Amino acid sequence: MTDVSQQIQPPLDPVEPAALTEKPRNQWLDVWDQFRSHKGAMAGLIFLIFITLFCAFGPLIWDVDPGKLDIRNKDVRPIYTVLWDGDAKVSWARPMGTDHLGRDIMANLMQGGRISLAVGWTAMVLAILIGTLVGVLAGYFRRLDWGLMRFTDLVLSLPILPLLLVMMLLFRDPLRAAFGPETGIFILIVTGIGITSWMQTARIVRGDVMALKEREFVLAARSIGTPPRRMITRHVLPNVLSPIMVSATLGLATAIITESALSFLGLGFPSDFPTWGKILFDSVDRMVAFPERVLWPGLAISLTVLAVNYIGDGLRDALDPRIRGM
Amino acid sequence: MLNYTIRRLVLSIPTLLFIALVIFLLLELAPGDPMGQMPLTIPDDVKQRMREALGLGEPWYTRFYLWLYQFFIVEPQYWIDGIFGTNFADGAQRIISFQSRSPVFDTIAERLPQTLWVVGMSYVVGVAIALPIGIISAYKQYSVFDQAGTFVSMIGFSVPPFFSGVLVIVIFSVQLGWLPSIYDTTHQVVDWETFKFQLQQMIMPVMVLALQTTAQVSRYMRASMLDNLGQDYVRTARAKGMSESVVVMRHVLRNSMIPVVTVIALGIPSIFGGAIITEQVFKVNGLGQLLILALQGADIPMVMTITFLLAVLIVLMNLIADILYGVLDPRIRYD
């Protein structure tokens, strides 16, 4: 175990702990060093960078149009199928095969990944921001608590499907006129998912904040006159980081999957915009004959979520000064 | 605490009325129409007359008032009549579904058993698995158990049930032929054999659903335990010579429960909301299927009643969670 001076609760307020050490070292470097030592987090980060590059720049190298139909070459199997089935219909031009309309699966995975990742991240960030804000405010300021929590109850009670239908009705055409059909629908979906999934985060953060508020170090900080704004950013937020990280990881998965459920209900992207969730959904009926069509999008979603989870773990450890000092 | 509880309960009445109003207006505003499911061979003027027969010709506030009246006055009268054999209701109009033209509450009561069997059971199973996994994972952070737990729960959470459900059906019903792929809602458990059948038809949907619950609850449990294991009071307790099990199970666990209680409390109303996709995949036809069919059919009385009951549960459960915070951490005070 380390010595007591480093065990004292988070950065000891105005007096920077850096002043205590001989050499002022950038604390973010410490964070990075700690993060680097977390194997899972590094693997996750590498995978996430890989999948992001794959989706973002893959289409530049693999420049097959994902929407291009090639009906003569439909139902091509992935190239590795040859390993156990010499008669399989494969083609080097279609390394991951084609779907039932002859669309290239690799190109679709790339294009789908762009949308899924963008939707997942944006919706998740939106939900976490709203959730954390509402949660901290409600937990910290007692007079806001009742109002904010009853508002949370209200949003929790609203049936999502009609809510999205109403959003579509009110905003689709203005957004389409302002941003074009793709960006317009993107904004709509991301907002829809974001504003319907922040409530759990808000309730969890509030609960933790209420407990934290009564801890000794917070009382101590308050007794020396720390203003609320500083209390929240310095003392409260760092200590509720880990549930927020968990919410973020779960939120990313939820957002990616919700998007596919929305397309299924006709509220999502138009049918010529592939997303991972939608590729997966469309392929379930043909799962036995063409397992690759569910395998690849399914893996892409799962591994992305897993990667984000490990990164979250690593970050949490790295940001926790109690562990970092070790 | 008692004062607080009573005040909250009283205040939840206007809250719930407001929620009811918002839901009603939302449903009013949403596109969709009870005639949407009718075949195109029925001409529009006939559809218009059918709408009027459903009472849709009235303005929205009249219909909202009627719903409130039926929900809070007429329906309780029927329950009292049902229990005591009285006749308060006197044939007053109950809340009638647009789709089936039958009392909404009868249908909800019909759906409760399978919803509780499947969704409720999966929740219990999920939470029961999740708590130990979360605790052990945190206590033995980065052990093999923790790694495996993380891996399985994250994969489980990120695979949507429309895929995992069909996958288990293909494996266990089609290929192996062990389990039925279609849930029999009329099945009655009377003896060992029928109980066995009930288990067989439940196991797939329960497991698919439990995986989601387990993943969520165990992640929060783990994260919260980790936060607390590093706290000063843990070292103090150990220094005092308390046994490890007492430290972990009594002190750390208790202090880690706040986020977990929140998540569990938020999950309970969703049991009664049913699991829409999983119910559809396994044909459980519980409350989730009822709600989605009602939504698709713009069956406003049905949607309104179910969502309002859910709202009541949400408000109640969040109240219970708030009270539990105070029990778990007496420093949290509301008065």
Place this chain on the structure above:
Amino acid sequence: MKLKTALMGAVATVAVAQMAYADAHEGERGRDGEVKIIYWQAPSILNPYLSGGTKDIESASLMLEPLARYNASGELTPWLVDEVPTVSNGGVSEDLTSITWNITPGIVWSDGTPFTSADVKFTYEYCTDPESGCAQLTKFDGVTSVETPDDLTVVVNFGQPTPFPYGPFVGGESPILQAAQFADCMGAKAPECTDENFGPIGTGPFVVTEFRTNDVIQMVANENYRDPNKPAFASVTFKGGGDATAAGRAVMETGEFDYAWNLQLAPDVIAQMQEGGLGMPVAGFGPLVERIMLNNTNPDPSLSDEERSVIRPHPFLGDPAVYKAMSMAIDRPLLVEIGYGQAGKVTCNWVPAPAAVNSDTFTCDVQDIDGANAMLDEAGYLDTDGDGVRETPDGVPMSILYQTSTNAVRQDFQALIKEWWSMIGIETELRNIDASVFFGGDPGSPDTFQKFYADVEMYANTFNGTDPQTYLGNGLCDKAPSPATQWQGENISRFCMEEYDALHAQLTTTADADERASIARQLNDMMVENGGMIPLVHRGRLSAHANSLGGIDLNVWDSELWNIADWYRTGDNR
């Protein structure tokens, strides 16, 4: 007999048509135990007059029966009567204003009371009550009165000569209700009669024992059914819910169910299921046509609500060169192969069935991209700015919005057609809308198919029975939806032609069947030729049954379960 049964089982397992044995299969009522039916759309009510949904009408047809119905080949067949009245047998009056039905003596309701003309008359009164909101009101269009000279005679009088008097009490949509049971359920009280609506007493082969709305129906054989040896099954479990894939799997792959209704699945998925070896699909063709409607008005979003999809013409879709080129660019055989397989046929017609009204004027089974391009070039639609999209002579780019309801096959069609149209220089934006909104007819929503705030839209439509007169009326000018009618109306493409209206008026007064068919063909040709729609696929109904189930005769003109009294178990291979 034992050997024969065993043999039959063997035959059934190799999925050879077991229909030939139908006659050999006789016996007492209830001999074959239970039959399990799955409809992926769950029935919500068993009263066809309160719900027009196919699922409700077909499930009710196990109890409730009409006086006459269509058989699998679309011919009228007497059901509770001795014969179908016609002018030649004197059942229909010479002036075509009344029809007389003679009920077969001895028919009783499932509660044992006699079935009489009073029940028939009651049914008419029940549906036409102004407050009942009856879904089948059109069945009684033009009826002025129903008379009951005696217990077994029903006379239906029409206000004017009605060349096709087989609307009331014919077909699964218009069965007879028992007067005694529904007497207190008239008009505004109709929805309160839950017990009656959930368990109607009928003359049919089965009786409801338990009804759970949107879930499951349990039925047992009707003790009082008119044929003492039918039905072969003692009970029916009628499960609803899920999706078409799961229903198909339950019949063909796991064998949990015996009959699955309306499997709208891609042909390769059906074929894969069939490899399960426990069941097989059957298909039948009614007049259902998947088509692309062409907007004859201008759907420009910059127009106000009063003008959008109201003022004519469309900037370019009205030009024959444009819509003909769009039609030529479509590879219909491929659409059939991808989307419907054995449950689809190429069609160039709006009304492809019955056979007599199927016009042979057009051919459209060969895709002709070059021809389409040439046609557009010639008509002056050229890509002047080199962006791959043609412009009209006035400089309007040929970009269209193509909407449809959400459904896997329709989305595949959208993708294919978008591709083909891009080959002829027409740019397409796709939109798919939740079916409950698209077909919902809510005047507040911009996304209903009636509002048609798009250039083209795709859906399927059909008509009940075999007479297309009302259906052809969907092309009349005054049926166009507009703000004045709260966007209600059946003329979705806003097609409008004086000659068409005149010819349709002539159809309503023509009695001769051949003459009627000829007019119907001409109306069909006018609509297609003049840019009302682009017909794509003549869609059939595809259902699946277990190999061990015999007696199936798929009927697309009436309830699919119309002959369930004749179903039987072929062997013991279950």
